[in-house]
Amino acid sequence: MKRVLPIIIFIGLAALLTAGLINAPRKEIIPSPLIDKPLPDFTLRRLDQPSLEVARDDLLGQPFLLNVWASWCPGCRDEHQQITTIAASGLVPVYGLNYKDQRSDAQRWLIQFGDPYALTLTDPDGQVGIDLGVYGAPETFLIDHRGIIRYKYIGPLNARDWQQEVQPLVLQLLNEARS
Amino acid sequence: MKRPIRDRWRIGLVGWLLALCCQYALAVDPLQFASEAEAQRHQQLSAELRCLVCQNQSLADSDAPLAQDLRREVLDLMRQGLNDQQIRDHLVARYSDFVLYRPPLNAATILLWFGPLLLLLLALALLYRAIRRQQQVTDGITDPDE
Numbered sequence: 001m002k003r004v005l006p007i008i009i010f011i012g013l014a015a016l017l018t019a020g021l022i023n024a025p026r027k028e029i030i031p032s033p034l035i036d037k038p039l040p041d042f043t044l045r046r047l048d049q050p051s052l053e054v055a056r057d058d059l060l061g062q063p064f065l066l067n068v069w070a071s072w073c074p075g076c077r078d079e080h081q082q083i084t085t086i087a088a089s090g091l092v093p094v095y096g097l098n099y100k101d102q103r104s105d106a107q108r109w110l111i112q113f114g115d116p117y118a119l120t121l122t123d124p125d126g127q128v129g130i131d132l133g134v135y136g137a138p139e140t141f142l143i144d145h146r147g148i149i150r151y152k153y154i155g156p157l158n159a160r161d162w163q164q165e166v167q168p169l170v171l172q173l174l175n176e177a178r179s
Numbered sequence: 180m181k182r183p184i185r186d187r188w189r190i191g192l193v194g195w196l197l198a199l200c201c202q203y204a205l206a207v208d209p210l211q212f213a214s215e216a217e218a219q220r221h222q223q224l225s226a227e228l229r230c231l232v233c234q235n236q237s238l239a240d241s242d243a244p245l246a247q248d249l250r251r252e253v254l255d256l257m258r259q260g261l262n263d264q265q266i267r268d269h270l271v272a273r274y275s276d277f278v279l280y281r282p283p284l285n286a287a288t289i290l291l292w293f294g295p296l297l298l299l300l301l302a303l304a305l306l307y308r309a310i311r312r313q314q315q316v317t318d319g320i321t322d323p324d325e
Contacts, residue, residue: 030231033275100244126248133273135231135245 032133032152039066039147040131047098047106047120054121056147063173064093066141067117068129070101071109073137079156080113083140086162087116092170096120099129099137142169145177209247210254217257224263225250227280228270237280 034040043055059066067083069076087094096117098106103122110120123129132141142151151169153161212218222239228249230241238246238253249270256266270278282288 030277031275033272126245130248130252130273133275135274 030135030154032149034133034149035152037149039141039143039149040128042121042123042128042131044097044121044123044128047096047103047110047122050103050122054119059095059143060145060147062093062145062177063170064095064143065170066095066097066143068097068099068132068134068137068139068141070099070137071105072101073099075136075156076138077113079138079158080116082157082159082162084114084116085159087118091167092174093118097128097132098122099134100124100126140166142166142173144173210250212254217254220263221250221254221257224253224257224266228253228267229278229280231274231278 039056039059041056043053046052046054065086083094086092094117096119098120100123103124106120106122110117126134132139136154138156140153140157141149142153144150150173151166153166157166210221212221225238226240228238230236230238230243230246230249232243232245233241236243236246238249252270253266256269261269267279276283276285276288282291284292
């Protein structure tokens with residue numbers, strides 16, 4: 001017993017630490033407490049027509065994706081093709097939230113890489129970003145027809161995660177909206 | 180009497196360095212505080228809030244743009260009359276417990292809080308057993324002599 005005990009403790013500790021390593025979420029991922037909470041209220045100017053304001057409630061009625069992006073964000077360029085593909089599929093509207101950006105830079109970025117967004121809102125000082133718990137771009141929120149945040153994807157969205165994780169949830173929300 | 184030229188040079192250099200430091204301090208935190216007390220309270224609050232971009236730094240230490248935004252947010256909330264706990268709750272509602280350097284006591288963190296205590300108790304129990312055994316051994320040796 002005396003000889004076996006340290007070995008048992010060692011194996012136990014090793015198993016615990018290994019499980020921690022394997023199961024640990026990516027270091028930079030912070031779980032959002034806003035899941036299943038209402039989309040925070042905001043009124044923001046449109047990127048294309050700064051004189052026009054869009055309020056939170058104007059977006060509701062059907063499920064939609066809210067993609068937080070900026071021209072200064074390399075990850076946003078990485079996911080841009082995927083965002084374009086999703087928007088082109090017509091499954092759900094994709095709205096852009098241009099986060100802490102210069103209007104001219106943002107517009108140039110969309111001209112250069114293409115504009116997949118049904119509508120882009122601007123959050124120049126990042127205030128709505130704080131309310132949304134944004135801590136980096138890109139981030140993508142999935143919001144249901146009643147305005148509840150149902151899912152958040154952090155980082156550049158790739159085809160695999162879209163197909164395996166996000167798209168099924170979008171389909172589910174579309175079903176919920178119909179029933 | 181005129182100061183020697185070298186002294187004047189030194190004074191000039193010190194002044195220039197001081198000016199440089201001030202400029203740096205301003206560059207790091209452009210927040211304008213109304214009073215020393217406000218600045219101190221703000222410093223205390225942001226020292227126990229985590230910068231989410233650079234997770235090993237507090238809001239007070241970090242120069243990341245988001246940390247600057249959140250420092251400004253903390254000041255805004257202070258001026259709206261929220262107390263410290265309300266400000267912490269406000270940020271937790273957006274960024275989860277992760278934003279706190281002092282984790283709250285709940286089901287997810289109970290092991291974190293009491294794990295060290297459990298390990299200490301375990302170690303004490305083992306130590307006690309080892310001592311008892313040692314005593315029994317020495318008792319066994321000394322007994323026949325008596």
